[in-house]
Amino acid sequence: MSLDTPAVKPHDRLQAALADDLAAVGELIRARMASEHAPRIPEVTAHLVEAGGKRVRPMLTLAAARICGYDGPYHVHLAATVEFIHTATLLHDDVVDGSEQRRGRPAANLLWDNKSSVLVGDYLFARSFQLMTEAGRLDVLKVLSNASAVIAEGEVLQLTAAQNLATTEDVYLQVVRGKTAALFSAATEVGGMIADAPAEVVKALFTYGDALGVSFQIADDILDFSGDSAKTGKNVGDDFRERKLTLPLIKAIAAGGAQDRDFWVRTIEKGRQEEGDLDHVLSLLEKHDALQQAREDALVWSAKAKKALDTVPNGELTDMLHDLADYVVSRLN
């Protein structure tokens, strides 16, 4: 597999290689987000779906199925299922976070209301389960319903962990598994399952998706403090302002000990943030080498993802998945 980062991003290469499948997924999504009786549903959904998003998760399902030699129609259903679950999660997340923007547009909860976001999210969840039953595979249904439970559990855990200075790296990992990695790993796993790949290949695909998801989320959380806001589309320090205990903060808080304790209690626990606090946070992250250490964690997860691909059949798509794991952390350079 190629180790150098190619000029074209692996995400775009996957998109080109899977263009036909992705077009079928897009068509299925449009057909199934309709509702004969409640026109509000496609309005809200179209707002999100048409805003684009990178469709990373459905691409993972399609790629995994193709890598394992699948030539039936149901990888398209499963890819659409995964995107529906993701979209439902976004709708509910935006209600929970009181978001104002999503994918560069006003969030649905602002454009319509929280009620519509909650109920249309429920509709998409239900639709996703309808879609997956069409693939006719109970084993796949189990994986995707388990993933949905882990996602919701992770979101609740994130809610109760927020503002709690006792949050450990273990709890962070649990949250990340829920909010990001569970759907990545289910996406790759069911791609292998629908192709009837051998158990060790399915397991490796799961491991790849899980590790990719974790490294992706850690990288995202680092970029929140170090990223170029023109590129990330977010302001530096949003997570600090929202008092979310992400990996860099957890590392800095642990390293600072009693010395910085009062600062963290005031800014995170009590939420009494003042001007200049973010600069102080950045200096503490620097002092305790927290971003660099978090980056090393992200690299370990990325390496784990790539290693898992050793057990997966070789080929062009597998190379792209390999490069995707590199790309996720290359954003940190």
Next chain:
Amino acid sequence: MSLDTPAVKPHDRLQAALADDLAAVGELIRARMASEHAPRIPEVTAHLVEAGGKRVRPMLTLAAARICGYDGPYHVHLAATVEFIHTATLLHDDVVDGSEQRRGRPAANLLWDNKSSVLVGDYLFARSFQLMTEAGRLDVLKVLSNASAVIAEGEVLQLTAAQNLATTEDVYLQVVRGKTAALFSAATEVGGMIADAPAEVVKALFTYGDALGVSFQIADDILDFSGDSAKTGKNVGDDFRERKLTLPLIKAIAAGGAQDRDFWVRTIEKGRQEEGDLDHVLSLLEKHDALQQAREDALVWSAKAKKALDTVPNGELTDMLHDLADYVVSRLN
């Protein structure tokens, strides 16, 4: 089947006849609402589950399975699934309605917050799908995922129909099918399916649940205007105050024509309600015979439910389902 209303309510007789099964359902619900990682989940769920509720829906599944001679273990899973879907729906409904009370206790959205209600509801939806996959029946999964979609669609439709004076009886029926009848009919249908009952029996069980659900909801909507608030636990006229267009209002608005139009525009469409308005609504309902006509509709649906039982095997439990259909509308006498 007995036609006289017995002294003991049919609901209580079902509860006694299904006591062992219901205990197993309760145990399974407690086991599955747990979450190793997020203790907030069982807190919120226990608040609702332990508040009781009549467990009508799981009883419908258990009764249907037993009537059809089922002696396996999975009717318990399906009954718990149905109750989980119902509980998830209640959590999200209370967020959407901004409810202050549920089952005589403060609503979860007040006791914790809307965020917890949204996310714990999602968790219960996911858990319900996990539970139903355990029954190992794709046909059952299709029925329950379809029901979930119809429920969410009905809720969205109710949201957009609220305050809209153009709402017809057809739209009302669509909303009722979603918010109430879809889960009643799925509950009875999957009970028959898990017992491998003949197709015409499964269909009759569906029809029974559907018609029971519709008559139950119409009766509820009538009681909102005519009920004894000590018995119903709700204030007379809540639906009018929330500008919900239920069957009695739809009938009164249609019958009143241009004459009452200004009153309805002001109170329902614009929501500018004044003292004395509810009394005027009650007089309009009386003048146009709206409650009596709605009651007749409820009786038609109740009769349809009872008729469907002709195709279902006879027995003590079937008699109880018959009496339940009578009881639902007997509350209107």
